[in-house]
Amino acid sequence: MSHPRTQMAISKRRSPSCSLIALTMMVWLWSSHVVPRVAGCDGFDELFQPNWAPEHFECEGDQTKLTLDSSSGCGFGSRKAYLFGLTSVQIKLVQGDSAGTVTAFYMSSDGPNHDELDFEFLGNLSGEPYLVQTNVYVNGTGDREQRHSLWFDPTTDFHTYSLFWNRRYITFLVDGIPIRVFANKEESHGVPYPKNQPMRVLGSVWNADDWATQGGRVKTNWSHAPFVSSFRAFDIDACELSPETADVTTKCGQLGRYWWDRPSFNELGRRQSRQLKWVCKKYLVYDYCEDKPRFSELPKECVG
Ligand SMILES: *[C@@H]1O[C@H](CO)[C@@H](O)[C@H](O)[C@H]1NC(C)=O
Ligand SMILES: *[C@@H]1O[C@H](CO)[C@@H](O)[C@H](O)[C@H]1NC(C)=O
Ligand SMILES: *[C@@H]1O[C@H](CO)[C@@H](O)[C@H](O)[C@H]1NC(C)=O
Numbered sequence: 001m002s003h004p005r006t007q008m009a010i011s012k013r014r015s016p017s018c019s020l021i022a023l024t025m026m027v028w029l030w031s032s033h034v035v036p037r038v039a040g041c042d043g044f045d046e047l048f049q050p051n052w053a054p055e056h057f058e059c060e061g062d063q064t065k066l067t068l069d070s071s072s073g074c075g076f077g078s079r080k081a082y083l084f085g086l087t088s089v090q091i092k093l094v095q096g097d098s099a100g101t102v103t104a105f106y107m108s109s110d111g112p113n114h115d116e117l118d119f120e121f122l123g124n125l126s127g128e129p130y131l132v133q134t135n136v137y138v139n140g141t142g143d144r145e146q147r148h149s150l151w152f153d154p155t156t157d158f159h160t161y162s163l164f165w166n167r168r169y170i171t172f173l174v175d176g177i178p179i180r181v182f183a184n185k186e187e188s189h190g191v192p193y194p195k196n197q198p199m200r201v202l203g204s205v206w207n208a209d210d211w212a213t214q215g216g217r218v219k220t221n222w223s224h225a226p227f228v229s230s231f232r233a234f235d236i237d238a239c240e241l242s243p244e245t246a247d248v249t250t251k252c253g254q255l256g257r258y259w260w261d262r263p264s265f266n267e268l269g270r271r272q273s274r275q276l277k278w279v280c281k282k283y284l285v286y287d288y289c290e291d292k293p294r295f296s297e298l299p300k301e302c303v304g
Helices: 004-013 014-031 247-254 271-281
Strands: 047-054 057-060 063-068 074-076 081-092 101-108 118-124 131-137 146-148 160-167 169-174 176-183 200-207 227-241 286-289
Touching: 004 063, 047 200, 047 271, 057 160, 063 074, 081 101, 081 200, 101 160, 101 227, 118 160, 131 176, 131 227, 131 247, 146 176, 176 271, 200 227, 227 247
Parallel strands: none
Antiparallel strands: 047 074, 057 063, 063 227, 074 200, 081 160, 081 227, 101 118, 101 200, 118 131, 131 146, 146 286, 160 169, 169 176
16 A cells, blocks of 8 residues: 555545536526436435436336446435434445545535545455545544445445434444444544534445555456446434524424433443444444554544
8 A cells, every 4th residue: 555645645536527526517507496316216216316417317126227438437426414313224225346436425514614424435456355444534623534345245245334313422424333423522632523523325336546446557448337336225314404594403402302312422332342343343444543654643532
């Protein structure tokens, strides 16, 4: 792996032209109230809409297929935004040669100083393993990447990827197994924690061959396009807000109202803690908290 700092710095930019297109599309959608529907996408249509390249979506039974080719990738976002809860989706990633491609499943708030929770699946050459990169942005600041390999081939079957989020911690789960916890260390360490900004649920497939695969050394081989990732079984069990809701705390801030605030969700259970340790020991391949050369001083949440 080349120096992660360069990769990360590049990765943060996340396809600027695409985000610009996405933003323009979203503004346009918002102002005109014209919502492109993906014909026949059961379960997708109610919750989501394409926010760029709607022609790169295809429905097949309960699956929503996102296609990347040399003309474009594509992405979707939820119609509503959510504060806290559990969000899951099943994904079958690009098969065969997926080098240079990134499939993303994430949550993000709108506007500046945004909060964001990312799963980014970094493609690879045929037969070489995918990596899962996770990241947490709080108030506009990310730089909290971890990378994991997986204990299965994510391209042959659907697997469930989930984000659990309450006031105490955030968990990234793969088939119900926590691979990462971002704990609320606001009081103990003065680290900002996402808790005031509702987030949308988003997904995309895009070309990131400047950094994604083997540090950007392996480029997307367009003769293997189209690259297709399939999504299904979207499940959002969260406090729903419309983007106009001004006071998010009124609706979603009431302690005791939602299951994720129960004492049993104050921290990971014993079984999940064991699983997390197992994943950390066997599958963690990069952790920003261990990357001393990258930071002049390690981020506060990494210490203690
Ligand atoms: C968020 O970032 C903005 C601008 O960088 C800063 O002014 C503000 O104090 C930050 N808020 C929190 C809660 O850290
Ligand atoms: C791709 O495969 C190579 C060789 O096995 C490995 O070093 C790398 O971590 C894999 N993943 C990515 C995203 O480069
Ligand atoms: C791209 O794929 C084609 C078809 O499999 C192959 O012939 C070619 O060598 C590949 N290009 C690179 C740069 O690997």
